[in-house]
Amino acid sequence: MGLTIDVSQADPGPVRVAIAGDVDLATVPELSAALTAAVSGRPQAIVVDLGGVTFLDSSGIAALITGYQLAEEHGVGFAVTNPRERIRWVLDLAGVWPYLSGEEIEAGT
Template structure:
C-alpha cells in the first residue's frame, strides 16, 4: 500500500491517494497518514481517494472509522471517494459506506 498526500485550496483540504491493499500489514502507514492530515493546523477537510485500493480488511475499516471520529472531534470533515467494488462492499456490510462518502457540508 502507498499513500500520496496533496494539499488543495490554500492548504485547507488535504487529499490522500491510497493505492494497493489495506490490511493488517499495511494499515499502520494509512492510519499514520490520516492522523497527520487530520491534525494539521488549518485543515478543514481530509479526503481519501480509494480508487486504486483493491482490498480492505477490518483493520482498514477500523482505521477509516477512527479517522472519521477524530475529524468529528476536531471539526475536520473526513470522507472517502471512489471506493472500488470490493472495498465498497466491505464498507456497505459494516454500515460505514454512507457515513464515509457523505459530501462535505456547503459553506
C-alpha cells in the first residue's frame, strides 16, 4: 500500500498532517517533505494524525522524531495522535510515544 498525506489548517489552529497507508523506507521521503514543509510555515503547532497508518517501520519512527526535533528547533508545537493499536504498540516499544504524543513523562518511569 502506498502513502497518502493530507495537510490542512483551520485558521487559527494547528496544521494537521493526516497520514494513511504504509510508512516505511520507500515512503519516508514523502512524510519527511510534508513535515518539513509544515514546519517551514511556522504554525503554532503541528498535529500528525496516524489514524490511517497501517504499517510503521523504524525509518518511519525516525522521520517522526526528526519532524519533532525540527519543530522544536523552530518553536513549533508537535504532537502525534490517533494511532491504531498496533502502531501505538510499535511507538511504545521504541520508547518514543511519550515524546511524540506530548504526554507527560513521570519521573522514574
